Amino acid sequence: MNTTNYDIVILGGGCAGMQLMHQLIHHTNYRGESILILDEDKTYLQPKSWCFWHKSEDHPYQSIFNTTWNNLSIGFPEGIKEKSINPYRYSFIKSESFFDFHFKEIHQNNHIHYSNDKVLKFEKCGNDFFIETNQEMIKTKALYSSFWNQAEVANDRSIFLQQQFYGWEIYTDQPVFNPRAATLMDFSITQTNGVNFAYVLPHSEHNALIEITGFCEKEYSIDFFEAVLKQYIQKNWNCSYKIIKTERASIPMTNFTFKRFTKEGAIAIGTAAGMVKPTTGYAFNRIYRDSILLANQYFNKEVPAEFSHTRFKFYDRLLLQLLKHSPSKGLHILKQLFRKVSYQQILCFLDEDSSLFQEALLFAKLPKKDFIKQIF
Incomplete structure (x- = not known):
């Protein structure tokens, strides 16, 4: 089997892998180091989106924001409370926009390679990592991995819940939505064995993403989600609508002690590094900050420190x-x-x-x- 050398290899081409690649190639000390992204799962095909709040109007991903809100709303049994979040803003990025942006960078840089080859195993020998795929052997001195074992985390003695959500992006005939404010949590929906709330991102008066979210141990069925969604839409807007897209995901909520390094010695990134905030599920900005840190450490030839326990x-x-x-x-x-x-x-x-x-x-x-x- 042939062996190909790369300066940097990133396992996983999702949010963490792409943000790390972006920070590496835009670092002031980048000199054309070769980068390989191995993404067997073709993450770019998964329908998802990211939201986060930020202060700066000059956010590095500003050019691909699909929608930004200056106000947030919280729903209580007695009604919705909308408030300004100035100086913060709340922004939304569709996966299509995110991946188009990063694939454009890949195609414009001959030193970056992207592959859907399957990773069979990887190990460290001396100062080098060897990654065996279904096509070739790869050698690198810098390996970053977003691979993680959910069963291992769930079976640990740590607390393990799921933030699971299911939603529809819909288009309505009537102008029913308030595009000034995103509804972060509406607690007025049906409560079951966990904590449930609705999440509403209005892109215009006619178009919104509406999700039902549950913080719980038990896995909710699609039938449950769809029944609550229909009831919520009927109660709040009572109008005809067309479903444009369906989105479903489950995010770990755990106090599991994630490590900076995998057992093979690779540097963990994304969910594998605990970048998902355990009590909220937000990860985009945490991954962004971590990617800046890792890029600086790579070019400064620093070994990343293990994570510390904070308050x-x-x-x-x-x-x-x-x-x-x-x-x-x-x-x-x-x-x-x-x-x-x-x-x-x-x-x-x-x-x-x-x-x-x-x-x-x-x-x-x-x-x-x-x-x-x-x-x-």
Whole structure:
């Protein structure tokens, strides 16, 4: 079997793999290093989207934002509360836009190679990694991997829930949507064994992505999701509509200790590196920041440090325990959070940019007894 050498190999061509490639080739010290992306799953074909909040108007992915909102809404039994999130903005990127952007970069750079070959195994020998595919043997000194074993994480003693969602992008005959605000969480829908909410991204008065999301252990059926979706659309807009696209996914919610390195010695990226925020499922900006860090470390010839345990991991564990063992109390805390704390403070806290003083003020507005029980 032939052996091909690359300076850098990235296993997985999804959000993490593509963002890392982007940061590497745009680094000031990039000098045409060869990069191979191995993406057996053809991730670009999976219908998905990413949302995130940001302060800067000059976001590096600004050119591919499909929609941006200046306001967010939260739905309570008594109605919707819409508020400005200035200086933050909430933006949406479709997978088609994301992958078109990165494949354009790949096609314009002769040093980047993309392949759908199947990875059979990989191992480290000395300072080199050897990756065996169904077509060839590959050798590299820098290996990044987004591969992770969900069963291994789920079977660990850590808390493991799923943030599962199912949604429709719909087009309505009547102008029924409010394009000023994205609905982050609408708690007015049917509650089952977990915490459920609706998520609405209006792209125009006629077009919106509407999803039903559940924080739970049990896997919901498509029949359940579709029944709740139909009921939600009927209740809120009561109009005829056409389904343009269906989106379904499940995101891990866990306090599992993800490592910076895989057992084979590769540098973990994306979900495999714990870049999904355990209590929210948001990952895009966390992956963006991590990709900048990894690109800097590569060109500075630095070995990435193992992840540290921060107070935010402790906060995540408390809420995960509530969602697992007392979902009704978890729901109550989420409602209280959005009722009593400004949306900007919440976004700052979820970004892990808040200070201890800000966090103390935030927690002071929440039911303390429920959190104390989770500590002990």
